[in-house]
Amino acid sequence: QVQLxxxxxxxxxxxxxxxxxxxxxxxxxxxxxxxxFRQAPAGKEREGVAAxxxxxxxxxxxxxxxxxxxxSQDNAKNxxxxxxxxxxPEDTAMYHCAVAYFRVCESGRWYSHFAYTNWGHGTxxxxxx
Numbered sequence: 001q002v003q004l005x006x007x008x009x010x011x012x013x014x015x016x017x018x019x020x021x022x023x024x025x026x027x028x029x030x031x032x033x034x035x036x037f038r039q040a041p042a043g044k045e046r047e048g049v050a051a052x053x054x055x056x057x058x059x060x061x062x063x064x065x066x067x068x069x070x071x072s073q074d075n076a077k078n079x080x081x082x083x084x085x086x087x088x089p090e091d092t093a094m095y096h097c098a099v100a101y102f103r104v105c106e107s108g109r110w111y112s113h114f115a116y117t118n119w120g121h122g123t124x125x126x127x128x129x
Contacts, residue, residue: 002024005023006021006097006122018087021081022036027118029054029080030055033102034071034100035052036071036082036096036097037113039093046096047062047111048110051071052105056105091125091127092127094122095124100117
């Protein structure tokens with residue numbers, strides 16, 4: 001049974017940093033396309049933030065976070081990370097990690113939440129101005 005548990009969210013001021021973690025069990029994350037998504041308060045669609053496929057040697061980012069966020073993973077700990085810097089109020093959202101078949105990354109569909117099969121419950125990030 002796949003289980004993803006996010007942590008590391010919190011409240012920060014604009015310009016601050018946070019590191020999110022996603023501890024995985026029931027799946028070896030290095031074999032899959034792993035993504036971070038965020039969903040702002042009510043009514044907004046879940047947005048792809050970043051993804052990684054280790055064996056493909058590739059990372060992917062939304063234009064809105066390029067240069068500010070870094071996705072990585074620790075295969076020994078089977079844990080996914082999202083280092084977020086220069087945070088802006090518009091980064092405020094619930095952040096979720098998710099797992100997809102590795103070809104989702106390679107095909108360029110990493111940003112589509114429909115392609116992911118398992119999700120964590122999320123961790124809240126709030127950025128104040």
